[in-house]
Amino acid sequence: IQFAWNYGRDAAEEQWQSRYQELVEYKNQYGDCNVPQGFADNPQLAIWVVTQRMNYKQKKNKLMEDYPDRIEALERIGFQWQLQARTMTKRVSWEGRYQQLQAYRDQFGDCNVPYSYNGNGNSANGLGVWVSVQRQHYKVCQNSRDDDDAEDNFSSKAKKCIMTRDRIAALEAIDFSWESPRTKSRISWEQRYQDLSKFCGVHGHCNVPRNYEKDPSLGRWVHLQREQYRKLERGEKSTLTSERIKVMEKIGFHWRVVDAKNRAEAKSNSLAV
Incomplete structure (x- = not known):
């Protein structure tokens, strides 16, 4: 032996x-x-x-x-x-990181946090690493989960899977992408405003569809601006300043989709007369 x-x-x-x-x-x-x-x-x-x-x-x-x-x-x-x-x-919980990600989305219009993002030195330092880890956990869970295993376990290694269905749903509710776009820089609010201004010049209105094929992120950004405006109306913290509201309205931006549709229909009817 x-x-x-x-x-x-x-x-x-x-x-x-x-x-x-x-x-x-x-x-x-x-x-x-x-x-x-x-x-x-x-x-x-x-x-x-x-x-x-x-x-x-x-x-x-x-x-x-x-x-x-x-x-x-x-x-x-x-x-x-x-x-x-x-x-x-000193420990930031999953829920705490999720709230930081929401704040990041409110500021930049998406959840694509660069890996090296430091949160300007505040408690959001490490948020980019956390986002990357969520994508890694999701992939591992998807690859290792089988039909007989409950939603919270790595079936292949019998380890607890951090990425539960509730967490997946919460992330997807704020348009989290499971595939990293590998972006190296953030597009500023001012640059997005310039993109919107160009769209208005071409189409005659600022109603960018949320699923705008030529630039999906612009559609999401426009939707986000309306979200931020509603926050202001409710007296909540918002990234919209009075100056931003002013320049948006200057190019004919409407804060409510129904107002934008009514204005477009009225313009169409006036041309038909």
């Missing part, structure tokens, strides 16, 4: 590597390796992270001698061996 003398050591190494990969996935989602104690999505990972820090503190020299590759692997992904207490409480 072939007796495996290193079975225990190999099994321990395999388990360590498995937890390490979970930590890599955690960092991809949250932007750091600071798994809080009692982390609901993966309590065992939180315990494992604490164990790594305790072992390093108590047996640093031995670890560096026996497992230098582990230390190197952890430090390569930004693992911190010692944390301030307040560091552990």
